[in-house]
Amino acid sequence: MKRTFQIIFYLFLIYxxxxxxxxxxxxxxxxxxxxxVYLQSGKSSGLSIGDQLVIKNGNEIIAExxxxxxSENSASCKILKQNASILAGNSAYITKQSTTKITTEAVxxxxxxxxxxxxxxxxxxxxxxxxxxxxxIRGTISSQMYHFDHKGEGDFDFSQPSFRFRLKVxxxxxRNLFLTINSRARYNQRNRSYNLNIPETEWRNRIYExxxxxxxETEPVNFKVxxxxxxxxxxxxxxxxxQIQLNLSPHFRAGILxxxxxxxxxxxxxxxxQKYGGYLNFxxxxxxxxxxxxxxxxxxxxHSSTVSREFIYLQNNLRSSYRWQIYQSAxxxxxxxxxxxxxxxxxxxxxFYVSAFYQVSDPVKIGLSYDNRKNxxxxxxxxxPDSLFDDxxxxxxxxxxxxRLPAQFSxxxxxxxxxxxxxxxxxxxxxxxLNKSNLIVRGVFINLIGAGFSNPSSDGSNYSARLGKxxxxxxxxxxxxxxxxxxxxxxxxxxxxxxxxxxxxxQLYRRLFLSAEYEAGLSxxxxxxxxxxxxxYRF
Numbered sequence: 001m002k003r004t005f006q007i008i009f010y011l012f013l014i015y016x017x018x019x020x021x022x023x024x025x026x027x028x029x030x031x032x033x034x035x036x037v038y039l040q041s042g043k044s045s046g047l048s049i050g051d052q053l054v055i056k057n058g059n060e061i062i063a064e065x066x067x068x069x070x071s072e073n074s075a076s077c078k079i080l081k082q083n084a085s086i087l088a089g090n091s092a093y094i095t096k097q098s099t100t101k102i103t104t105e106a107v108x109x110x111x112x113x114x115x116x117x118x119x120x121x122x123x124x125x126x127x128x129x130x131x132x133x134x135x136x137i138r139g140t141i142s143s144q145m146y147h148f149d150h151k152g153e154g155d156f157d158f159s160q161p162s163f164r165f166r167l168k169v170x171x172x173x174x175r176n177l178f179l180t181i182n183s184r185a186r187y188n189q190r191n192r193s194y195n196l197n198i199p200e201t202e203w204r205n206r207i208y209e210x211x212x213x214x215x216x217e218t219e220p221v222n223f224k225v226x227x228x229x230x231x232x233x234x235x236x237x238x239x240x241x242x243q244i245q246l247n248l249s250p251h252f253r254a255g256i257l258x259x260x261x262x263x264x265x266x267x268x269x270x271x272x273x274q275k276y277g278g279y280l281n282f283x284x285x286x287x288x289x290x291x292x293x294x295x296x297x298x299x300x301x302x303h304s305s306t307v308s309r310e311f312i313y314l315q316n317n318l319r320s321s322y323r324w325q326i327y328q329s330a331x332x333x334x335x336x337x338x339x340x341x342x343x344x345x346x347x348x349x350x351x352f353y354v355s356a357f358y359q360v361s362d363p364v365k366i367g368l369s370y371d372n373r374k375n376x377x378x379x380x381x382x383x384x385p386d387s388l389f390d391d392x393x394x395x396x397x398x399x400x401x402x403x404r405l406p407a408q409f410s411x412x413x414x415x416x417x418x419x420x421x422x423x424x425x426x427x428x429x430x431x432x433x434l435n436k437s438n439l440i441v442r443g444v445f446i447n448l449i450g451a452g453f454s455n456p457s458s459d460g461s462n463y464s465a466r467l468g469k470x471x472x473x474x475x476x477x478x479x480x481x482x483x484x485x486x487x488x489x490x491x492x493x494x495x496x497x498x499x500x501x502x503x504x505x506x507q508l509y510r511r512l513f514l515s516a517e518y519e520a521g522l523s524x525x526x527x528x529x530x531x532x533x534x535x536x537y538r539f
Contacts, residue, residue: 025322027092033505035513037065037086039075044317044327046291047075052096055086062086078538085470087437089410139167142536152527159189176216182208206267217247230257232279233297235313235331238262239275253281273308275301293317308379310334328354333376342377350376363404370397408437427455443470460486476505497524511538
């Protein structure tokens, strides 16, 4: 029988008051598509789904946006109102936070309600707001087409029509109930079958999320059911099951989750892999001055009576306004039975990541990150020969600096160093970019990007130049020239790919949008032209 997976943990935090500015947090626009605005900040910067922001160009408000999807370090936003063209590098400021966050008024009510062993009426943490919640429906439905017209030998033409559907229903029945659907259907069409594992035609459908949840941190119990992903244990991945969260106090949350792990290739439902976990989360402070958040979690994955993986997850995030931030995450594998025999260790640090940034001044931002990731033994790879199992997948350091210069110029530079055990030489990489908004006339922009790498077996570089113009209503046209060079030091392989790309993003009638991209291959090892188009509706 499977041994009960038990981990006893405690969380001990000691911190000293740190200085922090009182200015409103500033977020930057990283990219603008036909459908969304993408911010260069995410959950680790204090943003949440439902937050509303304004985008400014100097003192001019050019747009209002709302976050609809978010990750640790980026956020996708829909446009609520637009007065002028949104450009990469524009500043964004929070104007309204999501109702799923604990507000200052709610915290004050909690702190004055007495101890948490008071009668139930005082434990519900309800706010006294009488404002009626209204049901909101938003999302995207679109149809996409990708086609590669191969012009060389072999007849490798490829087409991929796709259908994408995203839905978010908020405040169902005027309560903090949410329905979330994120799915995609793709049909791959090839002129011929490449091999036995790659057929001529096939469907590749995925349901990324299909969940029903109650999210209100002023209430003692929250839940999420369906195909979910935990906001507190990123290493757990997707689960077909449920998560229950207890809001123990204004600063502590605890939760458990359990269910089945979806099939990784097609995201189909399967019951062969069971997944269980629990977490304890502590947070204090606010994003305008000093914010501290820490999560300690344990996860177990099992194939019937066989252990697939058991690990402890630790995440810490310390942020002082927009001035600086330190983020850390780690996964510690607990190896039992066959996993201990394979690895030779009962405990192993499998993943460790830490990053920090410092806003030296409004135009200057610097950052540094360290990444140490290793392969870990699981049920899917338990039969793999030890000789093919690389114990040290990635270990490296990366630094970057971004500069916003006068006349709407911006520059970024990052350098990376990585060394794997057994490699005679290190892997070095770099990238540098120059952006200029309102070039000569308003709305015209140029992006120059250069990148390169060198490792024990190969060298390569990638350079591109993009010239475009934003028009009223979020429309954009651009042309890009690029060159990719690759040379192997162990074989006579040498590749020099050159391409020319034309792109367009258009806001059509009301919320109907269209984007299209054509890429002409000028030279290289894969001769041919590529086309991508998408038409959809935002609601």
